[in-house]
Amino acid sequence: MRLLIVEDEPGIAAFLKQGLEEEAFAVDVADEGKQGLQLALSGEYDLLLLDWMLPGLSGIEICRQFRKEFAETPIIFLTAKDTLDETIFGLQAGANDYIKKPFHFEELLERIKVQLRPKSGQHAAFVLGDIILNTETHQVHKGNQVIHLTQKEFALLEFLMRNKGKVCRRTRIIESVWDIHFEYNTGVIDVYINALRKKLNLSADENYIQTVRGVGYIANEL
Amino acid sequence: MRLLIVEDEPGIAAFLKQGLEEEAFAVDVADEGKQGLQLALSGEYDLLLLDWMLPGLSGIEICRQFRKEFAETPIIFLTAKDTLDETIFGLQAGANDYIKKPFHFEELLERIKVQLRPKSGQHAAFVLGDIILNTETHQVHKGNQVIHLTQKEFALLEFLMRNKGKVCRRTRIIESVWDIHFEYNTGVIDVYINALRKKLNLSADENYIQTVRGVGYIANEL
DNA sequence: ATGAATTTTAAGTCAATCTTAAGATTCTCT
């Protein structure tokens, strides 16, 4: 991943460059506005870090010009001022985030990663009654207990919870969870539903996973 | 759709407000807990965005208090920490989802839409008087009751409602619902029509399913 | 390679659903 830093204070620039290179980013530095914009427009960068106050061309101006050509590349402002108006101004100009100076390097790194992380692979937690399924940590909680689920159990529960409130037909379940795309005549689903209900202690008055006879199953709040 | 943001950092609040307003939401902001709760309890909002750490009253506390009065309104937490325990705590307090700061605006928007989706009622639902048949949830409502229908009952009602206002000949019904394509001389349809009328409580002055003697049946508004 | 964990298959059991059939009722026509 290539980053461009546009920052006129050589101390900060060097500090960032070193730190980010240790994190395996390729980093270029520009120390004034015009050169910064020119480099940015070369299109080789995956993310820009722009200082707010710059000789030559202000950060905002770079941002605005750059956005005309590149709509996607994330931009983070490094701003000494944290006056509300100005940051909003920056965000309006097309920035994705800003960070106030002075800042912890860790924090900046975190934000860079957020901006670079693919939009599709977001973390997500799903809630169903007092059941919480976290796709990020791959854990399932019921009340305040952790429930250990196997791979398939987890996948099945995730599918049901992703589709909370909608009926999940058996064919769709087999397709999504088992990746079987043809005729199926197996009882696996039943077995796993059974396992889930058991592990999650779903009694009759707490049947978050209801069966829709002849069709499939549905996860529902009560 | 009206949203309430309870967030003490003015930068974030303003950023969200602006972004969400561009998405055609009506947005109010409270910058501390007590005011936030008070506004929330006015009941004018379709969704709450709560910061975790707040002056006055914590996000969790607001969530808990609010849930006592409004069971349906979705709540999304904006949380800086992502320690699992704390988020679980939040979700148990009645939140519907949480998102870690910093986040992509797109991501938040996505989640807001997910939470609001069920209400916007864009499912494949058919309406007949006060009967609602939802093919997605495979549920049938009459007034505000849920009516349990079997597979065949559901299929038959769906067929009639799909063809609302048109006469459904018995042969067509047998073909579509029972998949019988040759001679039929069975009373099944009658039996099921009977079951439907019974389960749906269709009296003489509420005969949404009328029989067309010698031909078949027709579902009609009154 | 071995043992443990997980996944899948298979079979018995039970309950919900479907179908049939027969008597009761309603409708239509003369």
Next chain:
DNA sequence: AGAGAATCTTAAGATTGACTTAAAATTCAT
């Protein structure tokens, strides 16, 4: 009004689908 046909209603027997369990097959980690 009365006959005949269509529809309604009910209940019993047949069928299907889901639940449960255990054992076989596979995968995983040591």
